[in-house]
Amino acid sequence: xxxxxxxxxxxxxxxxxxxxxxxxxxxxxxxxxxxxxxxxxxxxxxxxxxxxxxxxxxxxxxxxxxxxxxxxxxxxxxxxxxxxxxxxxxxxxxxxxxxxxxxxxxxxxxxxxxxxxxxxxxxxxxxxxxxxxxxxxxxxxxxxxxxxxxxxxxxxxxxxxxxxxxxxxxxxxxxxxxxxxxxxxxxxxxxxxxxxxxxxxxxxxxxxxxxxxxxxxxxxxxxxxxxxxxxxxxxxxxxxxxxxxxxxxxxxxxxxxxxxxxxxxxxxxxxxxxxxxxxxxxxxxxxxxxxxxxxxxxxxxxxxxxxxxxxxxxxxxxxxxxxxxxxxxxxxxxxxxxxxxxxxxxxxxxxxxxxxxxxxxxxxxxxxxxxxxxxxxxxxxxxxxxxxxxxxxxxxxxxxxxxxxxxxxxxxxxxxxxx
Amino acid sequence: xxxxxxxxxxxxxxxxxxxxxxxxxxxxxxxxxxxxxxxxxxxxxxxxxxxxxxxxxxxxxxxxxxxxxxxxxxxxxxx
Numbered sequence: 001x002x003x004x005x006x007x008x009x010x011x012x013x014x015x016x017x018x019x020x021x022x023x024x025x026x027x028x029x030x031x032x033x034x035x036x037x038x039x040x041x042x043x044x045x046x047x048x049x050x051x052x053x054x055x056x057x058x059x060x061x062x063x064x065x066x067x068x069x070x071x072x073x074x075x076x077x078x079x080x081x082x083x084x085x086x087x088x089x090x091x092x093x094x095x096x097x098x099x100x101x102x103x104x105x106x107x108x109x110x111x112x113x114x115x116x117x118x119x120x121x122x123x124x125x126x127x128x129x130x131x132x133x134x135x136x137x138x139x140x141x142x143x144x145x146x147x148x149x150x151x152x153x154x155x156x157x158x159x160x161x162x163x164x165x166x167x168x169x170x171x172x173x174x175x176x177x178x179x180x181x182x183x184x185x186x187x188x189x190x191x192x193x194x195x196x197x198x199x200x201x202x203x204x205x206x207x208x209x210x211x212x213x214x215x216x217x218x219x220x221x222x223x224x225x226x227x228x229x230x231x232x233x234x235x236x237x238x239x240x241x242x243x244x245x246x247x248x249x250x251x252x253x254x255x256x257x258x259x260x261x262x263x264x265x266x267x268x269x270x271x272x273x274x275x276x277x278x279x280x281x282x283x284x285x286x287x288x289x290x291x292x293x294x295x296x297x298x299x300x301x302x303x304x305x306x307x308x309x310x311x312x313x314x315x316x317x318x319x320x321x322x323x324x325x326x327x328x329x330x331x332x333x334x335x336x337x338x339x340x341x342x343x344x345x346x347x348x349x350x351x352x353x354x355x356x357x358x359x360x361x362x363x364x365x366x367x368x369x370x371x372x373x374x375x376x377x378x379x380x381x382x383x384x385x386x387x388x389x390x391x392x393x394x395x396x397x398x399x400x401x402x403x404x405x406x407x408x409x410x411x412x413x414x415x416x417x418x419x
Numbered sequence: 420x421x422x423x424x425x426x427x428x429x430x431x432x433x434x435x436x437x438x439x440x441x442x443x444x445x446x447x448x449x450x451x452x453x454x455x456x457x458x459x460x461x462x463x464x465x466x467x468x469x470x471x472x473x474x475x476x477x478x479x480x481x482x483x484x485x486x487x488x489x490x491x492x493x494x495x496x497x498x
Contacts, residue, residue, distance in 0.1 A: 020448040020486055129436035131488075411430075417446065417453045419420045419427045 001115060001138055003105040004145040005088055005122065007081075008133045008153065008161075010101035011039035014080045015070055017131035018407045018415060026067040030055050034071055034399045035250045054295060071400035079408045083130050091122055096236045104142060106236050119162035139165035142234045143227035146184040147174050147202065171230055175203035185224045190217055202228060245283075247271040248342025252399055254293065255338045258329075261290060265328045266389045268343040269321040274377075276320075276345060277370060282313035282362075284347035286320065288327040293339035302338075304331040311359075313349055316366035317373070320345065321387060420444070420455055422470040425494050431455065433489035444491040449477070450484050455491065 007013060012027040026043035030036065037053045047065050049058055055069075062069050081100045089095045092105035105122075107115065119136045126134050135156070137149025144165050151174050152163040165171050181191035183202045193216070199205055206228045214222045223233040247268040255261055265288060276283060289305035308327045314320060324343050373385045386392065405413035423444060425431070433446050441460040446453060447467060456467035456477070467477040479485050 020488065021451050021484075125436070131435060414430075415446075415453060417431075417455050419425045419429065419455060 001107045001110070001140055002142050002145040003092070003107065003115075003119065003122070003136055003138045004098075004142070004149040005103050005105060005126075005134055005136050006149050006153065007084060007101035008135060009039065009041045010081075010132070011070075011072065011077055012041035012044075013132045014073070014077050015068075015404055017080070018404070022068055026065060027070065028062070028067055029070045029072050030402070031072060033250055033252070034401060038072065057295070069402050071403040073404050073406065075406040075409050076404065079406075080130060080132060083408075084126055084132055084134070087126050087129055088122070091125065094236055104145070104236060115166070116162065116164045119164060120160055123161045134161065136162045137165075138163070139171070140230055141227040141232045143184055143224055144171065144174075144230060147178055147228070150178060150182065168230070172203055175206060175228060176201050178202040180205055183224070183228070185220070190221070243348055244344055244346045245272050245275045245348070246342060246344040247275075248289075248340065248344070250340045251338070256334075256336070258332050258334070261328060261332060261338060261341060262325055263389065263391050264341055265324050265343060266321045266387060267391070268341070269324040270317045270387060270390065272343050272345045273315055273317040273320045273370075274374065276315040276348070277351075277374060280351045281348045282315045282351050283310065283320070283345035284313050284349060285309050285345075286324055286327060287344040287346060288324050288331065288342070289344075290328070290331065290338050290341040292336050296337075296339075299337055300335070302333055302336040304333075306331045307346075312361050314362040314366075315351060316362060316370055317387060318366055318369075319362060321389065325389075420457075420470045422472075423457060425455060425470075425491075426496075428497060430495040430497075431491045432493035432495070434492045435489040437490040437492070439487040439490060446488045446491060448484075448486045448488050449479065453488065458487070 011029040015027060015029070016022045024043065025041075026047065027041040028037050028044050028049060029039040031038045034055055036055055037049055037051065037058070040049055040051070044067055047061055047067065049061060061067065077100060084101075085095070085097050085103060088103050088105060092107060093110070094106040094108070096104040096106075098104055107113070115138050119138050122136055123134055126132065135149055135153040137145045137147065137152050139145045139148045148163040148165045152159045152161050163174075165174055178201055180186060180194050180199055180201055181188070183205065186194070186205070194205060199208070206225055208225070210222060210225070213225050226233050249264070249268070251264070255264070272283075286308045287305055288308065289303075291303035292299060292301050294301065306327045308323050310323055376385045377383055407414055420426075425444070431446065437443070439445055439458055439460075441458060444455065444457050446455050449467070454467070457470055459466035459468055459476075465479045467479060469476065
């Protein structure tokens with residue numbers, strides 16, 4: 001049996017743990033640089049603020065409805081997530097951390113436990129020990145545990161935030177309830193297509209012939225169908241290296257000059273390269289993009305991206321920055337006000353399997369240099385050693401006007417109470 | 420909380436997983452504010468004892484917005 005444990009409105013819940021007066025109050029959390037809405041409490045959803053909404057467009061909605069707005073506090077969310085995952089790991093034989101606020105648990109050879117009661121105990125233990133409310137869905141496949149989780153989350157009072165699918169009757173009832181676009185693994189494109197065929201819920205999806213699903217949604221779709229039918233096809237996955245890494249930012253003001261963008265692209269490349277080295281990978285391709293502010297219809301608009309195939313796999317900051325800037329010079333056009341740019345490193349391969357090519361290779365000296373850079377930067381703190389083409393006085397500073405304290409990771413920011 | 424050996428400026432170690440039982444010292448959240456008090460649990464209600472002669476115990480009823488945030492298990496003093 002699998003359990004999917006999901007934290008309810010995780011970011012908003014983290015903020016509430018240390019501000020109990022915000023229980024029941026609408027909260028939104030903004031992305032890096034306070035750009036757009038990335039999390040909403042249930043109360044905030046009611047005001048029609050969509051996910052990804054540009055924050056400045058909703059300022060009035062925020063103030064008119066007394067919505068509490070927070071900058072994203074990843075130091076806090078990361079630490080609270082680690083606490084939740086630690087407790088979960090102690091409660092199950094196997095755990096797969098699926099995202100910052102979700103984990104699969106696997107109960108094998110645990111037939112002697114009453115999973116309904118055990119699930120209930122998990123909900124109570126995690127919620128009490130961390131202050132973060134969670135929902136648990138249990139079933140015999142991963143996809144069904146996701147479905148069960150949605151039921152638990154939607155009907156917390158009825159289910160006690162734990163739902164167990166342990167009969168075909170319950171399975172079919174849950175699948176009939178779940179709209180097809182909300183099924184784990186069915187993307188927007190497939191959902192649209194299925195709806196056009198008159199398939200509205202997950203149950204109707206499972207009634208499609210295997211051949212049709214395989215032909216139109218590949219083996220991945222077929223696997224999902226079987227999982228929803230209660231035939232296990234997916235097992236626990238161990239952590240694997242990320243398949244692409246992106247560093248992208250909206251700028252605090254519009255940039256018009258090539259040199260300004262070159263500096264940004266260099267810095268984004270360096271950040272991507274550091275992340276590659278941390279997971280001991282190299283990349284074989286880069287995507288560089290830039291665009292103007294799409295909300296400013298009064299300004300001329302421009303948006304371009306370019307993929308740079310690299311002649312050799314690398315994770316050197318110097319080399320990645322060089323190729324990225326080359327890409328930028330190919331797509332940059334004078335006369336526009338740029339609002340956002342980014343670098344995405346792709347086609348990631350393990351560092352040690354780098355094939356040596358006949359003509360051109362990553363400079364082996366860079367590896368030593370990068371090691372020294374990484375060591376210095378981690379020892380003396382944030383980004384002291386940079387490439388000369390990066391701004392020394394960070395022209396870039398994250399806008400975090402509504403950041404909450406790092407309650408759990410900085411002694412100077414803990415809660416203060418009068419004794 | 421001076422009678423319990425807790426003064427302003429001390430660091431408290433709080434265990435959220437413990438049950439709030441009679442006699443424990445707890446960080447509580449009552450009507451919009453954090454406070455640290457000793458719990459006295461009775462059948463009908465709960466008292467928050469300030470362990471300080473200059474303050475009165477607080478009687479907690481269903482009228483209050485009240486949560487026991489966590490149980491204090493250690494106090495660290497700066498020298």
